[in-house]
Amino acid sequence: MQTDPATGPVDGLVIALDIGGTKIAGALVDAEGRIRVRAQRPTPAREADETVMRAVEDVLADLAASSLWEAAGAVGIGSAGPVDAYRGTVSPVNVPGWRDFPLVERVRRATDGRPVTLVGDGVAMTAAEHWLGAARGHDNALCLVVSTGVGGGLVLGGRVHPGPTGNAGHIGHIVVDMDGEPCACGGRGCVEGIASGPHLARRALENGWRPGPDGDASAAAVAVAAHAGDPVALASFERAAQALAAGIAATAALVEIDIAVVGGGVAGAGEILFAPLRRSLGTYATLSFVRNLTVVPALTGTDAGLLGAAAAASCTDGGGAWPGRAS
Template identity: 80%
Template sequence: MHTDLVAALDIGGTKIAGALVDGDGRILQRTQRPTPAQEDGDTVMGAVEEVLGDLAGSPSWAGARAIGIGSAGPVDATTGTVSPVNVPGWRDFPLVDRVRAVTGGLPVELIGDGVAITAAEHWQGAARGHDNALCMVVSTGVGGGLVLGGRLHPGPTGNAGHIGHISVDLDGDPCPCGARGCVERIASGPNIARRALAAGWRPGPDGDTSAAAVATAARAGDPHAVASFERAAQALAAGIAATATLVEIDIAVIGGGVARAQDVLFAPLRRALRDYATLSFVQRLTVAPALMGTDAGLVGAAAAALHAAPDTTAAGVG
């Protein structure tokens, strides 16, 4: 019997994943359902209940002593509610109460998905051994989370570290969030592709206009593709440097689909960081690709639950 066993949910606009995770971060059982993102809130909750039902059918379920949830946001851990941008049926949806009701009153820990990935990278991944870190997800959106003083820092509502909505261009494009010139508006995958297309980049015969296709073109030397990634890298560097200046992080970990561009992103990012992280106490800041892959959300949600549970014995949990 695993003494440290928790259930974890990773809830996004595409899929709802669930797992039983032990105190060493091993996934013992996993399941998932597609997110019925365009349906009403109860239908979405039905998919969550199916995932929990699968987990409850495992012989190990009896040992689970808490549930960690990493959800697309915004989330509000103070009220236990979620309002994911890409799940319109959930607005101030009482997710924590609903999960508690179907799991016999187990303790539930709710954090945003960027914070969950941060917890995973700090516990098992690229930020391991770093007491002060920023972890970012750069994909369709740009999210993130913070580790400060060796502990996950979700903030009161579970959204701290949401670097995608730091403004880095005062006169920049309006962002759907309502502000201007946000990191996300410049550095997310769709915005990298949008800017490359507007500048004159043309996709190949397959018509692929994703950021991955732009990265391939940049690797082949297409100037518009290169320029769009350089602009994204500059926005990320400005946001990372601002964060480092504010709270003294020493590593920034970057994951998500856009990070798979590898040197097309990381080379200009490291160059730009030298221009923005200029004060003595941020000059040693390093940037590293994330290591945890697609299980990061589940492992991080588990880390949050293990950490929050009062009788945890797992060492070094985010």
């Protein structure tokens, strides 16, 4: 067992990567979910595929400089999607240079042949929340990331359910408005096209909300205005909450979840989002077996991607079972 001079013995260490359109984060994570070493680079999202990969390699090189690197037994990746865990490729909507990019093979090479497990970022967040967060102890759960996009993942029968390609539970592309606007996925009327941060802010602007003197037109700025009582900002959060509630209710009817955990930047608005979300859920989730569904904020915060990636790696390195599984 490796020993950290500062904190003592280190058990079950794995390498975790959290890859999104804004940042590429990496960490060495132990079996208790403690992050021992961190590294991060901005994502050169609009650059060529190899430029993006160099940023990943730079993060891994920073981690490799640690004395704990050699003790890490496997690698987990939570990536913006779509991902294809079966083929080991990624095609993130927000990283145009990566289309069917062979990320698993490239990371395996960069980490001296260590086993690599790939999941979508929504599944990673779900694994983190089931292991250490608000879904802990729940056998059937939906976890959502509501941010620049809307992603999600499922816990079914006490285990994280990534699906064959690592994308199961992608609630952002459930259709909730049959006549809705086109979505970046190629569909129409998706949850993401209504509830994601950029679309929520766009709706507020289109309906007459105006940014303050600093010109900030983000969803976070709309949230500030909503907390101050701005009716247009409040209506934008109400609409986003309705879309999320419809998607959550549809998921609950399909697979009988008992809790929905909501994280991501938009969820940081607090009760401005959660109050109308719970009200709308009462309208959509009416069947007897979904009526008691609860909605709660996520607990793992900005580390959710790294912790979930570590959980995925532990499946490879620790006997094939996700941490946090039901006994």
